Amino acid sequence: MTRADDVHRELRAALLSGTFPYGQRLVEEQLAERFNTSRTPVREALRRLEGDGHVVRDRSGGVRPNAPRVTATRELYAVRTVLEDLAVRTADPEKLEPLQEEWLELRSERDESPDFVYADESFHEAIAHASGNSATERYLHDINERIRVIRIHDFTTVDRIVTTIEEHLEILDALRSGKTDAGAALMRVHIERSAEVVERRVGELLTRMFEEERP
Amino acid sequence: MTRADDVHRELRAALLSGTFPYGQRLVEEQLAERFNTSRTPVREALRRLEGDGHVVRDRSGGVRPNAPRVTATRELYAVRTVLEDLAVRTADPEKLEPLQEEWLELRSERDESPDFVYADESFHEAIAHASGNSATERYLHDINERIRVIRIHDFTTVDRIVTTIEEHLEILDALRSGKTDAGAALMRVHIERSAEVVERRVGELLTRMFEEERP
DNA sequence: GAACGCAGCGCTGCATACAGAGTCGGATGC
DNA sequence: GCATCCGACTCTGTATGCAGCGCTGCGTTC
Numbered sequence: 058m059t060r061a062d063d064v065h066r067e068l069r070a071a072l073l074s075g076t077f078p079y080g081q082r083l084v085e086e087q088l089a090e091r092f093n094t095s096r097t098p099v100r101e102a103l104r105r106l107e108g109d110g111h112v113v114r115d116r117s118g119g120v121r122p123n124a125p126r127v128t129a130t131r132e133l134y135a136v137r138t139v140l141e142d143l144a145v146r147t148a149d150p151e152k153l154e155p156l157q158e159e160w161l162e163l164r165s166e167r168d169e170s171p172d173f174v175y176a177d178e179s180f181h182e183a184i185a186h187a188s189g190n191s192a193t194e195r196y197l198h199d200i201n202e203r204i205r206v207i208r209i210h211d212f213t214t215v216d217r218i219v220t221t222i223e224e225h226l227e228i229l230d231a232l233r234s235g236k237t238d239a240g241a242a243l244m245r246v247h248i249e250r251s252a253e254v255v256e257r258r259v260g261e262l263l264t265r266m267f268e269e270e271r272p
Numbered sequence: 273m274t275r276a277d278d279v280h281r282e283l284r285a286a287l288l289s290g291t292f293p294y295g296q297r298l299v300e301e302q303l304a305e306r307f308n309t310s311r312t313p314v315r316e317a318l319r320r321l322e323g324d325g326h327v328v329r330d331r332s333g334g335v336r337p338n339a340p341r342v343t344a345t346r347e348l349y350a351v352r353t354v355l356e357d358l359a360v361r362t363a364d365p366e367k368l369e370p371l372q373e374e375w376l377e378l379r380s381e382r383d384e385s386p387d388f389v390y391a392d393e394s395f396h397e398a399i400a401h402a403s404g405n406s407a408t409e410r411y412l413h414d415i416n417e418r419i420r421v422i423r424i425h426d427f428t429t430v431d432r433i434v435t436t437i438e439e440h441l442e443i444l445d446a447l448r449s450g451k452t453d454a455g456a457a458l459m460r461v462h463i464e465r466s467a468e469v470v471e472r473r474v475g476e477l478l479t480r481m482f483e484e485e486r487p
Numbered sequence: 488g489a490a491c492g493c494a495g496c497g498c499t500g501c502a503t504a505c506a507g508a509g510t511c512g513g514a515t516g517c
Numbered sequence: 518g519c520a521t522c523c524g525a526c527t528c529t530g531t532a533t534g535c536a537g538c539g540c541t542g543c544g545t546t547c
């Protein structure tokens with residue numbers, strides 16, 4: 058674990074939690090001081106975050122947090138839908154047993170943690186993994202990284218969490234009984250529902266964010 | 273355009289053309305000398321290439337070219353199929369007119385350049401662009417980058433080039449007359465054919481590469 | 488003869504110095 | 518009062534030095 062790894066991980070977490078306003082430039086030297094290191098590891102972390110799409114550079118070389126946009130989110134959901142469809146259709150049902158157990162437990166626990174988005178991501182990535190296609194897995198992971206900053210606000214109500222858990226279990230039921238088409242259809246509806254909720258909230262969310270930014 | 277950009281671009285081209293044997297370690301200092309610069313831009317370029325999937329790091333920090341594998345190619349083709357399907361179905365037919373003109377010309381020219389793979393890529397990326405979904409475009413571009421090293425060997429025969437041109441024109445015909453489903457079906461067949469040809473050749477190709485590598 | 492240890496070295500990770508591009512604000516001219 | 522120019526400052530891009538890790542190969546020991 059190098060310092061560049063640390064900075065990358067911590068800075069990403071900070072970006073996702075909204076620590077840095079979208080307009081504000083991320084200055085290498087300031088970040089170096091903040092993370093008690095030199096500019097070199099910070100530079101490296103920033104380049105990686107740029108590749109991850111979490112920051113963008115302006116033409117003068119400055120780096121800023123990448124503000125999520127409604128259009129981009131919609132586009133990512135369109136891609137996600139077809140990739141999840143592919144994953145579901147090629148997933149090996151036998152590999153889904155531990156996942157089912159895990160989510161049955163989650164249902165009984167009625168976990169309301171604000172980190173639910175991570176649990177949700179791991180559900181979808183587990184299905185991609187069960188498909189045995191590492192490319193699908195990688196691209197879905199990338200999409201998750203990009204929409205996480207929005208999706209965090211998808212699970213702020215208990216209602217959404219409960220619905221999500223039920224839908225996950227329905228999908229697993231279908232897949233484990235070999236009803237692939239049914240599972241794929243359920244998955245499609247599941248993702249469309251999430252897209253709707255997210256889209257409804259992202260507008261006001263961004264408005265609020267940009268208002269906070271201007272003192 | 274910084275030196276890191278230059279090194280990134282040139283090194284990527286060198287990797288795709290097979291300049292560096294797959295087993296051989298890419299040493300920062302040697303690359304710096306080769307590109308007439310210092311280690312810093314080389315480091316940055318290597319980090320980006322790592323993110324692009326063109327190089328991999330071993331646990332001791334060394335960087336090596338990422339060898340294409342049959343499995344990985346097959347997985348990438350599976351993802352490509354569903355993304356091209358999405359692109360075709362959402363492409364704006366009106367935006368395809370210049371593309372059709374371009375490929376009608378290509379047909380009459382019977383271009384047999386070894387760079388045909390780039391023309392082919394630009395066809396598929398143009399359709400993704402016409403879909404107006406930049407995420408689709410980005411992921412398809414990424415896939416093209418990853419399979420190019422293999423696909424270069426897809427177009428070594430005139431036959432494959434002629435077939436490809438005809439199929440491209442059929443797809444455009446269907447899409448421009450509003451027959452979306454037909455276009456999508458044609459595209460699917462088109463890509464499956466390419467996958468078959470590639471898969472048939474990739475085995476022997478890799479064998480040859482690894483033989484050359486051992487003196 | 489095999490296994491272990493140690494020294495040498497090659498390479499990466501990190502820190503820091505320097506140069507040049509970009510930016511902002513103040514002074515100056517109209 | 519407004520536009521413009523100039524200079525100081527800020528920040529990035531690049532070069533380079535240094536420390537430490539890990540590998541290799543040789544010698545030693547059992």
